[in-house]
Amino acid sequence: MASSLSASLSSHVCLARKESFSRVPVKALSRCLVPRKGLPEKRCFRILYNRKIIGAVDSMATREDATPAINDGSKIRVPHVLTVAGSDSGGGAGIQADLKACAARGVYCSTVITAVTAQNTVGVQGVSLVSEEFVAEQLKSVLSDMHVDVVKTGMLPSVGIVKVLLHSLNEFPNLALVVDPVMVSTSGDVLAGPSIIDVFREELLPRADILTPNLCEASTLLGGKQIKTVGDMYQAAKLLHDMGPRNVLVKGGDLPDSFDAVDVLFDGEEFYELRAARVKTCNTHGTGCTLASCIAAELAKGSPILSAVKVAKRFVEATLDYSKEIVVGNGPQGPLDHFLRIKKDIQVSGKHWAFDPKSLVLYAVTDSGMNRNWGRSIMVAVKDAIEGGATIVQLREKDAETGDFIEAAKSCMEVCRSYGVPLLINDRVDVALACDADGVHVGQSDMPARLVRTILGPDKIIGVSCKTPDQAHRAWVDGADYIGCGGVYPTNTKENNRTIGLDGLKAICLTSKLPVVAIGGIGLLNAGTVMGIGAPNLEGVAVVSAIFDRECILEEARKLRLVLEEAKHQSLVRESA
Numbered sequence: 001m002a003s004s005l006s007a008s009l010s011s012h013v014c015l016a017r018k019e020s021f022s023r024v025p026v027k028a029l030s031r032c033l034v035p036r037k038g039l040p041e042k043r044c045f046r047i048l049y050n051r052k053i054i055g056a057v058d059s060m061a062t063r064e065d066a067t068p069a070i071n072d073g074s075k076i077r078v079p080h081v082l083t084v085a086g087s088d089s090g091g092g093a094g095i096q097a098d099l100k101a102c103a104a105r106g107v108y109c110s111t112v113i114t115a116v117t118a119q120n121t122v123g124v125q126g127v128s129l130v131s132e133e134f135v136a137e138q139l140k141s142v143l144s145d146m147h148v149d150v151v152k153t154g155m156l157p158s159v160g161i162v163k164v165l166l167h168s169l170n171e172f173p174n175l176a177l178v179v180d181p182v183m184v185s186t187s188g189d190v191l192a193g194p195s196i197i198d199v200f201r202e203e204l205l206p207r208a209d210i211l212t213p214n215l216c217e218a219s220t221l222l223g224g225k226q227i228k229t230v231g232d233m234y235q236a237a238k239l240l241h242d243m244g245p246r247n248v249l250v251k252g253g254d255l256p257d258s259f260d261a262v263d264v265l266f267d268g269e270e271f272y273e274l275r276a277a278r279v280k281t282c283n284t285h286g287t288g289c290t291l292a293s294c295i296a297a298e299l300a301k302g303s304p305i306l307s308a309v310k311v312a313k314r315f316v317e318a319t320l321d322y323s324k325e326i327v328v329g330n331g332p333q334g335p336l337d338h339f340l341r342i343k344k345d346i347q348v349s350g351k352h353w354a355f356d357p358k359s360l361v362l363y364a365v366t367d368s369g370m371n372r373n374w375g376r377s378i379m380v381a382v383k384d385a386i387e388g389g390a391t392i393v394q395l396r397e398k399d400a401e402t403g404d405f406i407e408a409a410k411s412c413m414e415v416c417r418s419y420g421v422p423l424l425i426n427d428r429v430d431v432a433l434a435c436d437a438d439g440v441h442v443g444q445s446d447m448p449a450r451l452v453r454t455i456l457g458p459d460k461i462i463g464v465s466c467k468t469p470d471q472a473h474r475a476w477v478d479g480a481d482y483i484g485c486g487g488v489y490p491t492n493t494k495e496n497n498r499t500i501g502l503d504g505l506k507a508i509c510l511t512s513k514l515p516v517v518a519i520g521g522i523g524l525l526n527a528g529t530v531m532g533i534g535a536p537n538l539e540g541v542a543v544v545s546a547i548f549d550r551e552c553i554l555e556e557a558r559k560l561r562l563v564l565e566e567a568k569h570q571s572l573v574r575e576s577a
C-alpha cells in the first residue's frame with residue numbers, strides 16, 4: 001500500500017500544489033498515513049517535509065483520473081471548488097456568497113443548486129426545491145467533465161438530495177469535502193428541516209474533512225445540547241468529531257456576550273481557539289457560507305486545514321469590516337460585500353471616467369532640480385501649471401527620497417483631483433500605488449507596461465516612452481493608454497537621449513494605434529510646428545523646462561496652451577479644406 005501510494009504521490013505532487021511543491025524535490029517528501037474509520041485509507045495522508053506538514057494533497061494526490069500536470073508549459077489548471085447549495089435571490093448567502101468568496105480568493109467555483117430561495121434582507125419568503133434528479137444531473141455534468149478539488153456543501157434541504165450527493169461522493173472518493181450544515185437562516189427561517197439530521201449524522205458527517213456548524217446547528221446535530229460558552233463550544237466540537245468528520249469548526253458568531261468572534265477548531269487531537277475582533281455591524285448575512293467557501297478555496301489551493309481556517313476567518317473579519325456600513329436592503333440583516341475593498345479603491349481614486357486622450361494636450365512633467373532652483377515646492381509648481389492650462393501632470397522626481405516623493409505625490413494628488421486633472425507618476429509603480437495616483441509613465445528600461453498593467457489594474461492610465469514604431473506597437477499590445485514620443489528636439493533634461501526629429505515622430509504616429517504625446521525640447525517657439533505635422537493621433541506636447549524652468553509657471557503654461565489651441569484650430573481648418 002505504502003509503495004503504491006508513494007508512486008501515486010510522486011506523480012501527482014507537482015500537479016497538486018504548483019507554487020509550494022515545484023521547488024521541493026519530490027524525493028524529499030515523506031508521507032504519513034492516517035487511517036480513519038469508515039474512509040478509504042488513501043485519502044488520509046499528509047505530506048511532511050522536514051517533519052513539518054507543508055501541505056495536504058489528500059483530495060487530489062491519489063485521483064486516478066487527475067490531470068497529469070498542473071503547469072505543463074501553457075496549460076495551468078486552477079484550483080476548483082464545487083459548491084452544492086441553495087440560491088439566495090438577495091445575493092447575500094448561499095450559492096451567490098460561495099461564488100463571490102471563491103472569486104475573491106482566486107479560486108474557480110462551479111455550482112450545483114439544490115434549492116431556489118426567495119430571500120432578502122428581511123427574511124426568506126419562499127423556498128422551491130430542485131428535484132433530486134436534477135441535482136444528480138448537475139453533479140454529473142460538473143464532475144464528469146471538470147477537475148474539482150473540493151466540494152463544499154451548504155443548504156441540503158431534503159434527505160433525497162443528501163443521498164444523491166453521497167452517491168456522487170462515493171464515485172469520487174478522493175474529493176475533499178467541507179460541510180456547512182445550513183439549517184436556519186440568519187433571519188430565523190428554516191432552510192433544512194429536522195428530517196435531514198439522521199442522514200447527516202450517519203452518512204454525510206463521516207465523509208467530511210471539515211464540518212462548520214454555527215451554535216444553533218451544532219446544538220441541533222447534538223440533539224439539542226445547550227451551547228452558551230466557549231467551554232460548551234469545545235465540548236460540542238469534541239462530540240461532533242466523534243460523529244466522524246476529520247475536523248470540526250464550531251462557529252461562535254452568535255455567542256452571547258462575547259467581545260470577540262470566537263470559533264473553536266478540533267482536529268481530533270488538538271483544539272484551536274480562533275479569535276477575531278467582533279465587527280459591529282448588522283451586515284452579517286452570508287458570513288457562514290463565506291467562511292466555509294473560503295476554507296474550501298484555501299484547501300483547493302493546497303493549504304492544510306488549520307491555515308485554511310485561519311485565512312478564511314481573517315477574510316470574513318476583514319470583509320465584515322469593509323462592509324459594516326453598506327446599505328443594501330431595508331431589513332435587519334444586510335449582506336457582506338466580498339469585493340468592497342476593491343470598490344473602495346475605485347471610489348477613493350475618484351476616477352470613474354475612462355482615460356481621455358484629449359487630456360494629453362498640455363502635458364506637464366515636473367523636475368525636482370528646477371523646483372529647487374526656483375525655490376518652490378512641487379505642489380505649488382503643479383498647482384500653477386494646472387491653473388495656467390496643463391491638462392495632465394507627471395511627477396518626475398528622479399533624485400527624491402521615496403518617503404518624500406510619496407508625501408509630495410499625495411499633496412499633488414489632492415491638488416490634481418480638485419481640478420479634475422489626472423496625475424501620473426514617472427517610473428515608480430510603488431509610489432503610484434501608495435498615493436493612489438491616476439497612473440504611471442514608464443520608459444523602455446523600466447518595468448514592462450504589461451506588468452505595470454497587471455499591478456495597477458484595468459482603470460489606471462499607463463504611458464510608455466517610445467522611439468520607434470516597434471516600441472509603439474509593443475506598448476499597445478501591453479495595454480498602455482498612450483505613448484510619449486521623443487526627444488523630438490535635443491534637450492538638456494535627459495542626457496544621452498537620441499532625438500528622433502519631426503520625421504521620427506511622424507513615422508511613429510502613422511503606425512501607432514495609441515494616442516501620442518510629443519516630448520523633448522518643445523516650448524513656445526516650436527509647439528505649433530510639432531502639432532502641425534498633421535497626425536490625427538498626436539494629441540499634445542509634454543513639456544518640462546518650458547514651464548517649470550521659468551519664473552512664472554502659470555504664465556508660461558497659459559501661453560503654451562494658447563499656442564496649442566491655435567495649432568489645433570489650424571489643423572481643423574486644414575482638414576476641412
Ligand SMILES: Nc1ncnc2c1ncn2[C@@H]1O[C@H](COP(=O)(O)OP(=O)(O)O)[C@@H](O)[C@H]1O
Pocket residue numbers: 213214215251252253254261262263276277278279280281284286287288289291313316317320
Ligand atoms: N460580527 C462579527 N465580527 C467578526 N466575525 C464574525 C461576526 N459575526 C460572525 N463572525 C464570524 O463569521 C463566521 C461565521 O459565523 P456565524 O455567524 O456564527 O455562522 P453562520 O453565518 O453560519 O450563522 C465565524 O468565523 C464567526 O466568528
Ligand SMILES: Cc1ncc(COP(=O)(O)O)c(N)n1
Pocket residue numbers: 085086087088093094095117119154155182184185186187191284285286287288289
Ligand atoms: C440559500 C441560503 N443558504 C444559506 C443561508 C445561510 O446563510 P446565513 O446564515 O448567513 O443566513 C441562507 N440564508 N440561504
Ligand SMILES: [Mg+2]
Pocket residue numbers: 186214253284286287288
Ligand atoms: Mg451568521
